[in-house]
Amino acid sequence: MRLFVPEALQAGTELSLPPGAARHAQVRRVQPGDTLRLFDGSGQDWPATVLAVGRSEVRVQLGTPETVQRELPRAVHIALAMPANERMDALVEKATELGVAGVQPLMSQRSVLRLAGERAQRKQQHWQAIAEGACEQCGRARVPAVGAAQDLGTWLAALPPAGASTRLLLSLQPDAQPLALLVPAEASPVLTLSGPEGGLTPDEEAAARRAGFRPVALGPRVLRADTAPLAVLAWLGLQAVA
Template identity: 65%
Template sequence: MTIRLFSDAPLQAHTTLSLPPAAARHAQVRRVQPGDVLVLFDGLGCDWPAEVLAMGRSEVRVQVGAPQPVQRELPHPVLLAVGMPANDRMDTLVEKATELGAAAIQPLLCERAVLRLDGERALKKVAHWQGVAVAASEQCGRARVPHIAPVLTLTAWLAGLARPDSAAPVGQRLLLSPQPGAAPLHGVPPGPLCVLSGPEGGLAPAEEAAALAAGFHATGLGPRVLRADTAPLALLAWVGLRG
């Protein structure tokens, strides 16, 4: 199986380069040798074949070939805004959401969230989750890596969506809700989606009301109550299968 490696620097055809540190370590662990062919990608939508020229203790030099456009994205972009589940469940959510095609992930601090992050700890967690997304993209064949946004409170995020200068995602806004009155998923028309999903215990009533006031539509995923780290993945799988 060909090794795919992410480059955090833009790639250029017919050039030689030293792999970024993380990619170089990966290549060394996989015991690649001069003459082996890798696939590089920089998150801009192409795979780049590259031949290994030299392996050093800390440097791996490659010759980059011509780009090959890759289309492995969902038919329409999906932003997931998720109340962060605790322990390693957020790691798993980021990994699987990347595999299933999420375009971006917004970690949210909600009233009922078990995981509480701020300051330096939040910055480190976001960097870690971005690394999880990179590794998942390498494995699943995506040539684009989901952006993991800085941690925000749900209140701050909703307020940002309402600002005139907001770079708010275009598309329908869905609130994943277990409430009996939530609309069925099959009624959602094709197109870009901004999906809000709560933490363990769900969103508090005031939070649900604020999301609905911000233009989100309560949408159900069926008769079973899904975990905080399962519901967003079920939505992504549905989008991908609907295709």
């Protein structure tokens, strides 16, 4: 069993698992002497031996950390106008499994889901927890960051110059080019931007292009808003092992 522990771990030390991890371990009925694998997001797995299991506490002793390399060779961040209902939950989970480095939720003019204040904070925490759980399942030792929901225009205006990174706008426009023509062979960072169910408005697409995003097409079929970013991630992942 792999469990995420959001604190810096040190070899040979004892610690009480945080509440979420402790509950997970108790549900799995761990006993003293059982072994677990913990990770803190630093890129290592820590073997741990269960010392004691109480009503609300699980104490473990850490062994020697082992470096884990299950990341994509290039950092891929996805920014998207949030899909409605539970689709954002599934997208965060699957994007984490596919190796995303970060997820930036956005609100565009045609967005159905809009967040602000305490509700936005709760959603961010919820999606971050989904990313952590997906890392536990898929074996990643680095947890992608899920950003706070932002207005698309505000986010675009705050972006630094593109530099060596590749910025891709998932678009249905006639001048959109195939993905293979826009992603360089070297492992430079990639940032993708996609719209909501109704797509970005012409003004939003124009603003994205001014910010350095190049329109990319993903084939002859129209993909759902929550499918398109995953298709890019899957393609980049396959290129890494080809």
